[in-house]
Amino acid sequence: MMRKALLLAACFAALAISGCSKDSGSNDSGSNVTNTEYPEQVFWGDTHLHTNNSVDAFGFGNRLDAEAALRFARGEEVTATKGEKAKLSRPLDFLVIADHSDAIGATKAIYEAPRIALLGDKFLLRWYDMMHESEEGSLRVTAELIDGAAQGTLPAVLTDPEQQKERTSDLWISHGKTVEQYNEPGKFTAFMGFEYTPMPQGDNLHRVVMYRDGPDKTDKTLPFGALASQDPEKLWAYMDAYEKDTGGKILAIPHNSNVSNGRMFAMSKFDGSPIDTAYIKTRALREPIVEVTQIKGDSEAHPFLSPNDEFASFGVAGWDKCNLSCTRDMAPDSYGGSYVREALKRGLELTVALGSNPFKFGMIGSTDSHTSLATADENSFFGKHSANEANVKDRALSPQNLGTRKGRFGWHYLSSGYAAVWATSNTREAIFDAMMRREVYATTGPRMQVRFFGGFDFTEADTSDLVKTGYGKGVPMGGDLTAKAMGPNGKAPTFLVSALMDPESANLDRIQIIKGWVNANGKSQEKVYNVSWSSPDSRTVGADGKLAAVGNTVDLTKGTWENNIGAPELTAWWQDPDFDAKQNAFYYVRVLEIPTPTWPIYDALKFGLTLPDDVIKIQQERAYSSPIWYMPAAATS
Amino acid sequence: MKLLKEPLVHFLGGALLVFGFFWATGTNRDPADYEITIGETDIKRLKTGWVQNFRRAPTQAELNGLIDQEIKEEIYYREALRLGLDRNDPLIRRRLFTKMRFLDNQEASDDNPSDAVLQKWLDDHPEKYAQSSLYDLEQVYLGQSPATDKQSISTILDGLNQGTIEPNAIQQAISLPAQLNQTDSFKIALQFGETFAAGLSAIPTGQWQGPIQSGFGQHLVKITAKTPGKAAVLDSVRQAVTNDWRAAQTARLEEAAFNNYRSQYDIKVADRE
Numbered sequence: 065m066m067r068k069a070l071l072l073a074a075c076f077a078a079l080a081i082s083g084c085s086k087d088s089g090s091n092d093s094g095s096n097v098t099n100t101e102y103p104e105q106v107f108w109g110d111t112h113l114h115t116n117n118s119v120d121a122f123g124f125g126n127r128l129d130a131e132a133a134l135r136f137a138r139g140e141e142v143t144a145t146k147g148e149k150a151k152l153s154r155p156l157d158f159l160v161i162a163d164h165s166d167a168i169g170a171t172k173a174i175y176e177a178p179r180i181a182l183l184g185d186k187f188l189l190r191w192y193d194m195m196h197e198s199e200e201g202s203l204r205v206t207a208e209l210i211d212g213a214a215q216g217t218l219p220a221v222l223t224d225p226e227q228q229k230e231r232t233s234d235l236w237i238s239h240g241k242t243v244e245q246y247n248e249p250g251k252f253t254a255f256m257g258f259e260y261t262p263m264p265q266g267d268n269l270h271r272v273v274m275y276r277d278g279p280d281k282t283d284k285t286l287p288f289g290a291l292a293s294q295d296p297e298k299l300w301a302y303m304d305a306y307e308k309d310t311g312g313k314i315l316a317i318p319h320n321s322n323v324s325n326g327r328m329f330a331m332s333k334f335d336g337s338p339i340d341t342a343y344i345k346t347r348a349l350r351e352p353i354v355e356v357t358q359i360k361g362d363s364e365a366h367p368f369l370s371p372n373d374e375f376a377s378f379g380v381a382g383w384d385k386c387n388l389s390c391t392r393d394m395a396p397d398s399y400g401g402s403y404v405r406e407a408l409k410r411g412l413e414l415t416v417a418l419g420s421n422p423f424k425f426g427m428i429g430s431t432d433s434h435t436s437l438a439t440a441d442e443n444s445f446f447g448k449h450s451a452n453e454a455n456v457k458d459r460a461l462s463p464q465n466l467g468t469r470k471g472r473f474g475w476h477y478l479s480s481g482y483a484a485v486w487a488t489s490n491t492r493e494a495i496f497d498a499m500m501r502r503e504v505y506a507t508t509g510p511r512m513q514v515r516f517f518g519g520f521d522f523t524e525a526d527t528s529d530l531v532k533t534g535y536g537k538g539v540p541m542g543g544d545l546t547a548k549a550m551g552p553n554g555k556a557p558t559f560l561v562s563a564l565m566d567p568e569s570a571n572l573d574r575i576q577i578i579k580g581w582v583n584a585n586g587k588s589q590e591k592v593y594n595v596s597w598s599s600p601d602s603r604t605v606g607a608d609g610k611l612a613a614v615g616n617t618v619d620l621t622k623g624t625w626e627n628n629i630g631a632p633e634l635t636a637w638w639q640d641p642d643f644d645a646k647q648n649a650f651y652y653v654r655v656l657e658i659p660t661p662t663w664p665i666y667d668a669l670k671f672g673l674t675l676p677d678d679v680i681k682i683q684q685e686r687a688y689s690s691p692i693w694y695m696p697a698a699a700t701s
Numbered sequence: 702m703k704l705l706k707e708p709l710v711h712f713l714g715g716a717l718l719v720f721g722f723f724w725a726t727g728t729n730r731d732p733a734d735y736e737i738t739i740g741e742t743d744i745k746r747l748k749t750g751w752v753q754n755f756r757r758a759p760t761q762a763e764l765n766g767l768i769d770q771e772i773k774e775e776i777y778y779r780e781a782l783r784l785g786l787d788r789n790d791p792l793i794r795r796r797l798f799t800k801m802r803f804l805d806n807q808e809a810s811d812d813n814p815s816d817a818v819l820q821k822w823l824d825d826h827p828e829k830y831a832q833s834s835l836y837d838l839e840q841v842y843l844g845q846s847p848a849t850d851k852q853s854i855s856t857i858l859d860g861l862n863q864g865t866i867e868p869n870a871i872q873q874a875i876s877l878p879a880q881l882n883q884t885d886s887f888k889i890a891l892q893f894g895e896t897f898a899a900g901l902s903a904i905p906t907g908q909w910q911g912p913i914q915s916g917f918g919q920h921l922v923k924i925t926a927k928t929p930g931k932a933a934v935l936d937s938v939r940q941a942v943t944n945d946w947r948a949a950q951t952a953r954l955e956e957a958a959f960n961n962y963r964s965q966y967d968i969k970v971a972d973r974e
Contacts, residue, residue, distance in 0.1 A: 135948065154891060176799070184750035196792050220756075248940050513876075530876070564876055567894030567916020571845075632845050632917040633875050 097250040099494055102535045103486035103503060106513055107495060109158035110137065110438035111317060111483050112259070112272050112355060112430035117163040117235065119222075121434035122171040123206030124449035125199060128436035130161050130239055134246040134254055137438045145450040150437050153568060154511070156482075157490050158253035159438060160430075161243065162272040165258040165287035166213065167222045169235045171195070171205070187219045203451055213290075214266040214389040223291045232286055240279030247278065249491045258287035260316070262294035266389035267325040269296060269318075269334075272355065272430070273303070276313035276496040284310050295334040297343065300350045315499060319355035319432065321407070322363040322380070323388040326398030329407035329423055331414075344414065344422040353499050356404050356506045356688055357429040357481035359448045360388075364427075364654075364688055365405045368396045373592050374610060375576075375656065379508075381680065382476025390470050408691060409580045409588035412648045415695070416582050426502030426542045426690030427652070429481020429509075440509035443623070445479040445663035452477075457671045460664040460679070475679045479663045480508040484687070486540065502542025502690040505653075510569035510685050515562045516541040516653045518692035520550050522558035524637045530560050541653070542690040547645065547697035556643030557694060561595065562635040563655040563687065571630025573598060573614040573656040573684060577638060580691075581649040592654075595638045598631035616659045618682050623661050623669050630658035646696050653689035660685060737775050739768055747771060802955070814946055820935055822946045830933040830942065833886040836901060837926040840881075844873045845918035854912060858921065861909040868921075875917060883928075893917070 114121040115130045127145045128136075136142045139155030163169075174188055175195050182189045191208075194201035212218040221227055240256060247254040257274035275282050288302040296316075303314045321328035332338055356364050362379025370376040384402075386393050400406045404427065411423030431438050434449035444454060452459040452474065460475045484505045487498040498504060505514050515530060519538025526533040534540060538560070545557050565572050574597035580590045594611040597603055603612040617626040640651070659682045668675050675681065747767045751759040759767060787793050823830060841861075843849065849857070860866030868879065881889065890898035894916030904910040904924065911921035935942065 131948065135944070140945075184747070193792065196795055245940070245944055528874075562876060565917065567892070567897075569916075627845065635874075635876075 097489045097491050099488035099491075101488075102531075103488055103498065103540075104531075105487075105490075107157035107253075107485045107487050107490050108154075108511055109156050109160070109253075109483050109485065109495070110430045110433075110440075111160040111255075111257070111274060111428060112162050112319065112358065112432045113137075113159060113436065113438045114163055114259075114432070114434040115161055115436045116172055117169045117239070118259075118434060119164055119167045119169075119171045119209055120206050121163070121436075121449060122175065123195070123202055123209060124434055124451050125202060126435055126450040130242045130436075131246075133161055133436040133438070134159060134242070136436065138246065138252050142437075144435060144437060144446060144453050146453040146455055148446075148453060148455045150439070150444070150446060150454075152439060153441060153444075155252070156438060158255065158485075158495055160255040160257040160272065160274045161239075162257045162259040162274070164261045165289040166261055166291050167218075167228065167289075168232055168258070168287065170222055170228075170231075171209070173231060185219070185221065188221065199451065210389055211391075213261070214263045214391055218291075225289065225292055228289075229286070236286055237279070237283055240282055244279050247492070250489065253490055253492055253495055255492060255496075256282045260288055260290055260296075260299050262290035262296070263388055264294050264327075266387045266391035267327045268320045268323040268388040269294065269327060270320055271296065271299065271316040271318050271351070273299070273314060273316045274496070275306075276315075276492055277310065278492070281310040281312040297334065297346070300346050303350055313496060313500075315353070315496070316351050317353055317355050317428070317430075318351055319358060319430070320360050320363065320388065321354070321402050321404065322361045322383050323386075323394075324402050325387040325392055325394045326401035329401045329404075329410060331401070331410060339414065339418070339422060341418060341420060344418060344420045347422040348420065348424050351425060352502055353426040353428050353504055353690070354404055354407075355430050355432075355481075355483075356427045357478070357508050358432040359477050359480060360432060361476070361478060362480065362508070363402065363404050366399050366403045369399050369403055369406050370590060370592075372609075373590075375654070375684065375686075378683065378686065379478050379480065382472040385472075386470040390472070393470075405578065405580065405590065408650050408652075409582075409590060412580060412582045412650065413586060413588050415648050416586050421693075424693065426499070426504045427506045427688045428483035428485075428499075428504050429506035429688075430483055431481065440480050440482050442479045442509065442661065442663045443666045445666070448477050457667075457673075460667045460673065460675065475662075475664045475675075478508065482507050482509060482511065484511070484514070503540050505541060505687055505689040507687040508685045510566040510657060510687075512566050512569070512572065512655060512657070512687050513562075513564040514541075514653060514655055514687050514689055515560070516689045516692065517560045518543065518545050518557055518651065518694075519559075520545070520555055520557055522560050522637060526560055527562070527635050527637050530562050530635065534560050539692060541692060543692050545692060545694040547695065550645065554645040556640045557651075558637065558639045559595075559651065559692070560637055561653055562633065563653075564633045565631075565657075570625060570657040570660050570685070571598065571627045571632060572634050573630050573658050574611060575634045575636055576654045576656070577651050578654055579640065579642075579649060579651050581644075581647045583647065591642070593638070596634040596636035598629065598634065598658075614656075614658050616682065618659050618661055620661065620665060620681060621669075623665050625658065625660050627658075648696065649694045650691040651694075652691040653687070655687040657685045659683065734779075737772055739771060743771065744768070814943065816935065819939065819942050819946060822949075823933065823935055823938070823942050826945075827932050829945070830938045831930050832933055834902070834930045835883050835885050835928040836881055836889065836924055837883060838881050838901070839868060839879060839923045839925065840877070840913075841868045841872045841879070841921045842875045842877060842917065843871070843912060843919040843921065847873075847912075847919055854921075858909050858911065861921065861923070871921075877917070886930075893920075 113133055115133045116122045116126045116128060125145055132142045136150060137156045137159040139152055141149055141151040144150045174192055182192050191205045194205050243254045243256055255274050257272060260271045260273055262269040285306050288299055299316060306312060306314050318328055333343055357379060361383035365373060365376040366380055366384060367376045407423045411421040415421040431440055435446050435453060437446045439446050447453050447459060462474050464472055464474060484507060485495050485498045486503045487494040517534030517538040517540055521537050561575055563572055563575050575595050577593045577595050580588055582588050594605060597611055598614060605611050615629045617629055662680055662683050664675055664679055665681050667673060748759060857866060857871060886898045897913060897915035900913035906924045906927050909921050909923045912919035913922050
């Protein structure tokens, strides 16, 4: 017994820092799943989930591993770190576990290491003791970690790739094995991935990176860290090398541009030099989609940039004053590089100026949950991290580790979002390929079904068989309209769009098409068109171009709403009334639900809280489609 | 941090903890008890730690300092154990608790359960893997809150059943399939909502029935064929069964290990039977 215990202890210690994993077997079974002719079904997933292997997630208290995360996403009940039972109302179809590559598994390793092993390292020993002492201590460690990462002051033992390599390698291989065990082609897709987390001075340049491949290929690489380089071009070089070395495929998904201080979609490279054609081509290839909405706010639009859009403020409050770690304030003149609509417009300007577009991306949502629980439901919000799980009474009003001195509180965090993918089967290959062709959309949580097709020959009658005609005569979301397809007569493009409500959620208010274009002076413009809405007989567009609001049925004393306003489905045929065949343009769809309560309302009812006036209590959840782009003949390459 | 891989460290630590009590009582004092040896392995470890922090080897003076520090620490450590300072310290308690749980978890994993084991698991939890009922059905969407009263609904149902009303004639536009073939109730619930799937299980086959409520509103439904759910064959659910079995196994072993310890204790709690 003693001998066994000692062996185990030795193994335990080794595992904490390096690893005792056994075989690294990969069983790429080769799926027998049949692909449909065209994408018939939308698949729901989260591409951005953290488990206890993320340094901050573990520090925040998360004790659920990748297996628990996968089980939860598949619809199994699990017990959250804080003891509450958690189960998705409906399972997800796919999941990307995206733990921070930097110091992956490190807080867990420090925590689990024998204390005596850390005696020589005052820095780690202090953290070790703080983490063991109390939950508050653990939270302080995590705050210091994020701060240290932002300031570049972390100790070498956490930052030196050489010192990390052995532990990372063992962890990565054993993680691959777990992911493979839960990947079931046709039923549930588990992706390998990680988060690349550069944040120079706290400016968020984070990307989720996901592989199309299983461990047979991913075992040959290690996740790329921001400690190796904060320059995203180095990440793209890593991705190139991965594809060359293994024959696999890989893509990157920027997120939280809202706290990037204007740097996520900057018109210059990381080092400040101007964007060139090589940069544009690489970026467009490597980053086909962007995560536009998640727990840490919504990055679609900002009222400062889009003063005529009355719905531009969703998920902005609390996130637009300072960058991720709140080490730097963000002035409105930085917003252009922080919000997605503006980035799409910049992309058009660059297309005109340089001939190609670095910001030609589709849109998805994901959670960025650090609790191992991929949930975006308002009525069962499990919080950004484990210190804020569902049974923490004061979480809506309490200050947060990131940015409370600038007025960022618990209630600013959104219970958002999910990625919707129009794919031909529920497999790694089909879902990944759909992301590459941008046939995806974002939602803030509800699972509404959104279709969007562009072409030059759609007629109003085509809405009756929208999907078939859409694919037959046009391109789906994420696609291109070319002058060649337009023909010589220069007619304006037509669009077919439909949105079917989530049968477990709220009715729909309206469908909007958001157009961006570049005028003759090379300056980008935008306009929001209402193309379909509920109760069209009683709701009209006013002199100011605004459609009358849908109304509000939310009962704040019960946390309920009525589906007696809005519509279960909206459909439209639309032709651009302001089309100019010489102008580069994009079109994307925004679908709004009728007003529903936000998660703090459910917390207030559950815990008997009184919410201050400034807390946002009612919102209109939404979906954002990937754009369809139009390029005039001269610019078509 | 190579030190972590030193079994000697763990041996020292473990032995000290286990026997610390006896030593601390002062009886049977072993002369070795007051003997401290800094061996070559220890020195190597100290050097490695230094290199990791400072990126260079320690000078002789620095190394001597490290060794003296090590000796001082070891003496204080032993004296602390003699005084029982390890007791009633929440930090140490938590730490030992974590370690014990970790050790117990190590016994769990059997990565390759036999077919017999998996089949037994499947037989014990048939409902979890059973294929849910398969439906062939037609549905007509009446709208979210149709004005039709009970009377007119039953007229419409009669008309549909007698063939005098065409489903298309009363169908409200919505992009849901008018027909489902061999679709399981789980998928139907995802597409139409839970209430609709539940509603289906309550109506007879072969005739237009309804209205059935879905997340979208009201439907009339004709189930043309219903294949009742059946137990799954291991081969078709092997992956899920293996995963679930493993997860349950881990939980069970952890519980068993704890119960094993617990059974040795006589536990009394005030006001608890």
